[in-house]
Amino acid sequence: MFFMQESTFDKNTQKILQCFDLSESLGVESPFLQLKITGVMSADLIARLSDIYNHSSIATRQILVKSVAASMSGQDMRMQPFDQLEPKERESLMLAVQRLKEIGQCASKKTVRILVDAEYTYINPGLSLLTLAMMVAFNQQFPLIWNTYQCYLKKTFETAASELGIVQNLGGCFGAKVVRGAYLTQERLRATKLGYPSPIWDSYELTNQNYNRVIRYFLEHINQVGPRCNIIVATHNEESVQLAIERMREMNIDPLNGGVHFGQLYGMCDQISFPLASAGYAVYKCVPYGPMLEVLPFLARRAMENQGVLMGSRKEKTLLWQELKRRMKNTLKMKSKHNLKVETV
Ligand SMILES: Cc1cc2nc3c(=O)[nH]c(=O)nc-3n(C[C@H](O)[C@H](O)[C@H](O)COP(=O)(O)OP(=O)(O)OC[C@H]3O[C@@H](n4cnc5c(N)ncnc54)[C@H](O)[C@@H]3O)c2cc1C
Structure with missing residues (x-):
């Protein structure tokens, strides 16, 4: 069973690598590829990493990130920071890091930026640990690997600021996809079921305020550090797009080359994407790609969410x-x- 899972992750990795060829063959300028890390390693293991990461101080988190990044840069991975893992889990972690390394190297070779998706709160810290490590390993010149920040979470602002600090301290450039968040119902249900306070803001308005706060924070940072930080304002919300544009104008951030992108799903909200693109802004349309039976549930989930x-x-x-x-x-x-x-x- 264990072996079968690992072989599925290997197959998925090969499919992801083929997507880089596809992106390259389309001849698109600055292509992006979205990556779900749960496709290349087990969610259970990511949950274990999340526990370790959550219970660590900022300084220890930096050590964990550095250790994984070193392995992605071709050095031996120091397993001592992960000594809470079982031997089998460590073995699995090594395989996963190897896959992520291969993906990062391919992205680097083909200059295809990777937007790592955020998922559920019980695995997000583990996803961050791996993504920040990829940033440190592959974002030396510019932001090639980006993490995702879900603004429906009460903690997002603090998470974004502390993760930016870790990557900066370790010498990497930073990339952020800013979204509202897609797993609202499941997060609230889980919190009720397990009896902990909901991690989600209590209203849509509070999520909106947080979204705008996080966008303003990153824009101010871009204004200070220039091309070492990039963001994508991934939303279908006209007000958030408007706010980002206004702030960019006030700060004189170049619409096309200032490090700010806008993202919408392909086939959705073209009334936002097209005027943005014709006004000279960098717009990304996310195209879910894959067998019909696997893509349809994704779209249905997006619609229902x-x-x-x-x-x-x-x-x-x-x-x-x-x-x-x-x-x-x-x-x-x-x-x-x-x-x-x-x-x-
Ligand atoms: C390019 C792209 C990439 C994406 N990647 C990810 C990803 O990696 N991870 C992920 O989770 N999602 C991702 N999403 C989906 C995203 O999180 C949103 O679900 C979706 O975009 C809808 O939000 P909106 O800002 O576009 O629209 P809006 O309609 O303005 O906002 C709807 C969102 O507001 C929030 N909300 C609604 N009601 C409430 C309430 N009562 N209380 C609190 N909050 C509320 C929810 O997050 C809901 O999805 C992505 C979207 C895009 C366009």
Whole structure:
């Protein structure tokens, strides 16, 4: 069973490496690839790493990150900071680090930036530990590896600031994807079931305030350090996009090359992405790619997770319908002006 799992992670790693070729073959300028670390190692092991990371001081967290980063940079991995792990878990960790190293090297060779996804709070600290290590190993010149910050969490601001500090202390550039968060229902359910306080803000408004606070924080940091920090404002929320643009203008951050990107799902909220791109901002459309049966649940989850996106789709539908009517009207006007026969489809 154990062996089968590891072989599945190996296969997934190979598929991820093929995605780099795909990105390269599309000839897109500064491509991004989203990575779910749970695809290349077991969530149970990440949860164990999360425990270790959570119960460590900032100084010890830095030692843990440094140790994994060293292994990704070709040195021997010091396992002593991970002595709480069982021998089998350590073995598994070594394999996972090796896979992440391969992914980082490929990203570096092909200059494809990696956005590591954030998932559930019980594994996020472990994901951060591995992602920060990748940053230290591969972000020496510019932010190639980026971590994700879910602003529906009460702790996000402190997490973002302390992780930025760790990477800076270890000499890496920093990349951040700022999202609201996709696992609201599950997080609240889990907290109720296990009897701990919900990690999620109590209202949508509080999440919004936190989102805007985190964006302002990173923009101010970019304003100070320039290209050593990059962010992607990954949202379908018009107000957040507007706020980011206003702050960028105030700080004179270049729309295209100032290190700030905007991200939306492909096929969603084009009424935000297209005007942004035509105004010269860097826009990323996230395209879920894979076998139909695996991609559909992802899309269904996205739709179910928040009504806001569904409302956005309704708005988008109305806008498309208005545009279609406007074009038909224009065509009819032109045809009657030139006395042409109108054909209906
Ligand atoms: C490019 C891209 C990458 C993404 N990557 C990730 C990722 O790695 N990890 C991840 O978790 N998600 C990710 N997401 C999804 C994201 O977290 C949101 O679920 C989605 O974008 C909807 O939020 P919004 O800001 O676009 O829209 P909005 O409609 O403004 O916000 C909806 C969000 O607000 C929050 N919210 C809603 N109601 C409440 C409430 N009552 N109390 C508190 N908060 C509330 C929830 O987070 C909800 O998803 C990604 C999205 C994009 C576009």
